[in-house]
Amino acid sequence: MAKDTKITLVDNGPLLVDAPPAIRDHKGDVIETPEKAALCRCGASKRKPFCDGAHARNGFSSAPDHSNIRNSEIRYEGEVGGEAVTIAYTPVLCSHAAECQSRAHAVFQPGQQPWVNPSHGSIASILDVMAACPSGALRVAVGDQEPQHLTTGDVDIRVEKNGPYHVRNVALDAEFNGVGASRSKYVLCRCGLSKNKPFCDGTHHDARWKDDE
Numbered sequence: 001m002a003k004d005t006k007i008t009l010v011d012n013g014p015l016l017v018d019a020p021p022a023i024r025d026h027k028g029d030v031i032e033t034p035e036k037a038a039l040c041r042c043g044a045s046k047r048k049p050f051c052d053g054a055h056a057r058n059g060f061s062s063a064p065d066h067s068n069i070r071n072s073e074i075r076y077e078g079e080v081g082g083e084a085v086t087i088a089y090t091p092v093l094c095s096h097a098a099e100c101q102s103r104a105h106a107v108f109q110p111g112q113q114p115w116v117n118p119s120h121g122s123i124a125s126i127l128d129v130m131a132a133c134p135s136g137a138l139r140v141a142v143g144d145q146e147p148q149h150l151t152t153g154d155v156d157i158r159v160e161k162n163g164p165y166h167v168r169n170v171a172l173d174a175e176f177n178g179v180g181a182s183r184s185k186y187v188l189c190r191c192g193l194s195k196n197k198p199f200c201d202g203t204h205h206d207a208r209w210k211d212d213e
Contacts, residue, residue: 005155006171007188009198012062014038014051015188017157021170023049026161039157039165043192048211049159065195066177073179075147078118085118085126085140088147092196093137093178095164095187096205100129100138134158134166135200136182151184162210164190164200174198 004019017023017037022030031049038051042060045052054060070091077086087107100108107121108129118126123142130140130150139147151168158166164187176183177196189197191204203209 006173007167008173009062010038012060013055015041015165015198017170021155021157023157023159025159028158031159039190041189041192041198043190043209043213049165049190060192062197064177064197067195069195069201071177071179071196073147076114076116076118078120080118080121080123080126083123083142084144085123085142086147087116087118087126088139088141088180089116090137090179090181092201093135093181093186093199094202095135095137095160095200096202097134097160097163097166097187099132099134103129103132134168134185135187136178136180136185139180147180149180149182149184151182159190160187163204164188172198 005021006018008016010016017039020033020037023033024030039049040051042055042058044054044058074089075086079085104121104125107117107126109115126140127150130138131152136149139149141147155169157170160166166187168185178199187200189200191209193203193207193209194201
């Protein structure tokens with residue numbers, strides 16, 4: 001984790017980032033950021049990704065609604081090159097970044113049953129997906145290990161276009177809800193619609209939320 005860098009939550013308000021790391025847009029360009037940044041999480045700021053007080057005007061509530069979320073671990077088993085491979089998935093943590101489909105389409109095919117088939121890929125392609133998954137929704141076990149995350153050592157916050165904040169190696173002062181959630185990489189809701197606040201649950205995708213709304 002980055003020393004002195006942390007994210008705290010303002011009730012019914014923004015995300016406060018002390019000693020911000022590089023904050024990048026979806027193209028990877030660094031966004032000029034003050035020494036203490038207030039990031040919008042109500043979805044209504046006119047100066048995204050930063051807060052402009054819109055949460056107070058629109059009655060934003062930061063309270064999660066855990067009454068109907070898919071907070072369970074689903075395991076998909078297979079064999080690759082003679083090795084047993086298990087991919088674990090927690091639906092409520094998934095932000096629909098689609099790194100899995102773009103990097104290993106043969107293994108991850110939404111719409112199919114089962115939608116994950118480890119036997120259709122290589123160990124290298126599966127590990128590549130695990131490292132690229134921004135939310136920690138996917139974990140992998142090879143052999144008799146327990147499923148685990150793969151996380152790079154980068155310290156940054158990336159603003160997904162029309163989507164959440166991708167955070168790596170920044171301490172978050174919040175309770176982590178989600179089976180198998182990672183404290184090293186996670187995604188934070190930016191649209192204000194998630195039922196698992198402060199975390200993204202993919203609702204922006206289903207609601208077709210846009211940055212310019």
